[in-house]
Amino acid sequence: DAGVTQSPTHLIKTRGQQVTLRCSPKSGHDTVSWYQQALGQGPQFIFQYYEEEERQRGNFPDRFSGHQFPNYSSELNVNALLLGDSALYLCASSLARGPQKKNIQYFGAGTRLSVL
């Protein structure tokens, strides 16, 4: 049973560039959430995708956008990168239906983004 997979594991970009991070959810899951984790902090919710639409969004600017594909995988795009965007980006998947599994998010190992 494959868990949540993210790619790439590490990425180095310069200010102003754009980046795309990818996530494949745990087998059987249909919902993907993205979190940003700065060094020494807890993860901060960016947004969530379900049925290929953004369902919820945290306090992040429009430079952060995403997409969910028919196979439930997802991408996170960040435009006009700032130094402050350097962080670990975590993807979490969950199952929208089914009382036993609802609300439990399973996380990937993340993509470490460094903006120079």
Next chain:
Amino acid sequence: AQKVTQAQTEISVVEKEDVTLDCVYETRDTTYYLFWYKQPPSGELVFLIRRNSFDEQNEISGRYSWNFQKSTSSFNFTITASQVVDSAVYFCALPLSGGSEKLVFGKGTKLTVNP
């Protein structure tokens, strides 16, 4: 507003010691879930437990136990006979609202278990 406070930033123990990680939360919901996750150096957040606010019974899973006290808004986590492999950052979390999957995390407690 939803808030999770983990006052212990770092804890260091010697192997086989018991250790308790504290979590205090604030919520406007009458029913809610609480979560604990573990983040080893690899970075992946590993789900440990989900507790429903209806159920105040303590839960034990192997060396792990959780003490949920609604009256004090606390959900503490104890590791008995700690091992070096328990070294990680531990996060307590609750949903933004009762039905939301958006999690609000504490800042985490870094646990180091020394041999």
